[in-house]
Amino acid sequence: MLLKFLKLTQFRCYAEVRIDVPDLGLRIVGDNATGKTSLLEAVGLLATTRSFRNAQDRDLVRWGSGEEYAVAPFARVEATIDGGEGQHQLGIAIELAKDAESVALKRFELDGRITSAHRMVGHFTTVTFTPEDVQLVIGAPADRRRSLDILISQIDRVYLQRLTRYSLVLRQRNSLLKSFARDRVLPTAAPAVTQISFWDEQLIAEGGYLVALRARMLDQLDRAMEQRSSEIAGEVSFGLRYASRTSVHLPSLTGETSEHDAVTRASQALHDDLERHRADEFRRGMTLTGPHRDDVEFEISGRSLARFGSRGQQRMGVLALKLAEADVVAITTGDGPVFLLDDVLSELDNSHRDLLLDAVRTHASQLLLTSADPDLGRHSALSDLGTFAT
Secondary structure, eight states, X not given: OEEEEEEEEEETTEEEEEEEOOSSEEEEXXXXXXXXXXXXXXXXXXXXXXXXXXXXXXXXXXXXXXXXXXXXXXXXXXXXXXXXXXXXXXEEEEEEOXXXXXXXXXXXXXXXXXXXXXXXXXXXXXEEEOGGGGHHHHSOHHHHHHHHHHHHHHHOHHHHHHHHHHHHHHXXXXXXXXXXXXXXXXXXXXXXXXXXXXXXXXXXHHHHHHHHHHHHHHHHHHHHHHHHHHHHTTTOOEEEXXXXXXXXXXXXGSTTOOHHHHHHHHHHHHHXXXXXHHHHHHHHTSOOSSGGGOEEEEEETTEEHHHHOOHHXXXXXXXXXXXXXXXXXXXXXXXXXXXXXESOGGGSOHHHHHHHHHHHHHTTOOEEEEESOGGGGGSGGGTTSEEEEO
């Protein structure tokens, strides 16, 4: 997978910038607050349609955009990418309302034609590593779910569609349960059971798919992390554990089990869980089981990395995860992802810096990295990269 050309218009601090990206990659060098991370953010946006900084779309639009031409504030990101499916033109346009407080339009373009986010995701794959990613180990479960969902969505376009539908169904179901709790509706009331059953069916259909694919992906990541651990951590071994809030037997979803059978088993478990929690859900006014309550736990030699790992080990655990993500993407798609490293080399000691760069090279992956240190380019593994100064 290669990024060949990148153009930003009215994006973050850039009025307009055009960059021809060498096949081996690019060092983005400059002082702090000069737009280095914004360039990587734009690349990641084209891959996932979302900012890896969790920024709102309105925050991506350059301050004062549109004023010169008396039009609404806007931003645009365009790129040419070259991958296993051939060369494609990708574009994302964001237009704000005149008050610049809300998004009036977000448009996705694939080869010059307007498309949906679901159809755009998957044509371009990236693995992003930032200093803040160490928070994945000790942060909120929602952050770990989001990270996993982004990875799977880049590989499986159907997953993103199912995830979107699940979120919509969950909101509708929770709204109905909230009204039941407010009105003290009994879980045995026939009209209420009929109403909730409609949403149960949809929640089970979408949720079973999500649980099954998460379990299968985490099984692959866990094995890939164990292999990478020997390269970056010596005697300790890093891994992942799926803490599903459903009663499904997780080993039955992986291994030799087909994807269809895994989805069926996960759906049945979710059905049984909803039946079991119905009375409590009516009382509390919320959905108490499903993939929206799942977690992913990092482990170090079989123990909790969050509880027993040092800060340095937690950083190495996230590094092992990012390398494992690249391994899984390459194996699944037959094409290595583009690595986006946002000022992470300064966070690593020399030996682990070498290991990371050597591992990136094993995929023959394109590398885009940022640094405030211009001397970083003297590293032997980076000497053949192009340079862009912000």
